[in-house]
Amino acid sequence: MDELDLLARSLPDAPPPSAEVVERARSRLSAAQLSAAQHELTRPSLRFRPVRRRFRWGWTLGTAVVTIAVVMAVVTLVSNMTAVPVPPPVLAPARGNDALRRLADQVAKLPDDSGAYWRKSLVDDYLVRVRAGGKTFNALGTPRSEFWEPHDPKDPVQTQHEESGLRPATPEDERAWRAAGSPAKVQRVCTPGTRAADCPKVPMGAKRVDCRYTRAVEPDGVLGDRRFGDLTMAELAALPTDDRGLRDWVRAHWDLGRPGKQTDDEVLPRSRHLLEMAIRPAARAAVLRLLADLPTTTVRGRAADPLGRPGLEVDFIKGDPSFAEFGKDDEVTEHHTTILDLRTGMILADVTAAGESTEGLPKGAVMRYTAWAPGSGWTDDRPERPRGCRAVRSMP
Structure with missing residues (x-):
């Protein structure tokens, strides 16, 4: 590459220099190169190396330095002569939900999956304030649920729900429970004015205290989840995969059976419930x-779900406040987030944390969560009647 090539690459959008400018640059470059060569020939060698070897290295380095200096001078001169305005770079802000869009692109490439049953195995933990032996502390309830929806509507649908006794939520809560005499039952702390029947004593311990299940063929293959109306597996498989078609579908199906017309801001966020259903990756x-x-929607970044699995934390209902009872407080603000699987985009967990502090509950503490246990999704396994559970016609 000669000096003119370097100049051209330095100014790809500028007009070529005039012949006069080029000639002046060549003259200055030749003079500088000659001066550098003469200086190198008269410079004594410090290590008694042959003059020829020293001369070649000095000539190359000297030429490069001088060439760069001269070219930069010409670049400056030509830039000033052309006076072409260069607009400043525009830095577009990053879109806050791009992580969710990238996850969608990845999910769209997954192959369709199927099986004999769509299985949803749920772990539900909730925090409750209790009292015993003059001590007040927190305890955890740990119900478990399973839902088996068949691919073939001729197969039975099975649901199962079981509950065990409460357990102390933290080591500090366990010390309080033991200080109270490790009672087998504790009293729930309820808001003032609650009827005694609605605030019963509850058992402590890991022993299962209740287990119920339903098992029956559903008429017409209608799914148990009716938040979008009476749907079948076939209708879920035909769910639109384009933006406009999906929006229209959600609008039409969410309003079914609901009084009054809801706005898009109220309806479209409800599409998150489809992530719990047996829909295709597309x-x-x-x-x-x-x-x-x-x-x-607000993406909050990577986070571990309550079972320790890595995922993407997303707030799908930002600005939609809700309240719950905790102990004596009947209006604790809640904050809801969802943890999504980083590969499939399926839900790992829904988490509800306290939006404010109250007695026994610091702000940010998890009040309850629902986690999709390993094994959820399509499977060729079939449900068996659970042992030790009583059959019921429907779940309350």
Whole structure:
């Protein structure tokens, strides 16, 4: 590359220099190169190396330095002569929900999956304030649920729910329980004015205290989850995968059976419930994109779910406040987030934390969560009647 090539690459958008400018640059470059060569020939060698070897290295280095200096001078001269305005770079801000869109792109590439049953195995933990032996502390309830939805509507649907006794929530709570005499039952702390029947004593311990299940063929293959109306597996498989079609579908199906007309801001965030259903990866990707474009969605970054699994934490209902009772406080603000699987986009857990502090509950503490246990999703396994559980016609 000669000096003119270097100059051209330095100014790809500038007009070429005039012949006069080029000639002046060549003259200055030749003079500088000659001066550098003469200086190098007259310079004594410090290590008695042959003059020829020293001369070659000095000539190369000297030429490079001088060439760069001269070219930069010409670049400056030509830039000043052309006076072409260069606009400052525009840095577009990063879109806050891009992580959700990237996850959607990844999910869209997954192959369709199927099986004999869609299994949803849930771990539900909730925090409750209790009292015993003059001590007040927190305890955890740990119900478990399973839902088996068949691919073939001729197969039975099975649901199961079981509950064990409460357990102390923290080591400090366990010390308080033991100080109270490790009672087998404790009294729930309820808001003032609650009827005694609605605030009973509850058992402590790991022993299972209740187990119920239902098992029956559902008429017409209608799924148990009716938040979007009476749907079948076939209708879920036909869920639109384009943005506009999905929006229209959600609007039409969420309003079914609900009084009054709801706005898009109220309806479209409800599409997150589709992530709990047996939809194809392409449809799940479309749901993720729809949610990413809503002003009610905020991606909070990577986080571990309550079972320790890595995921993407997303707030799908930002600005939609809710309240709950905890102990004596009947209006504790809640904050809801969802943890999504980093590969499939399926839900790992829904988490509810305290939005404010109250007695026995610091702000940010997890009040309850629902985690999708390992094994959830499509399977060729079939449900067996659970032992030790009583059959009921329907769940309360």
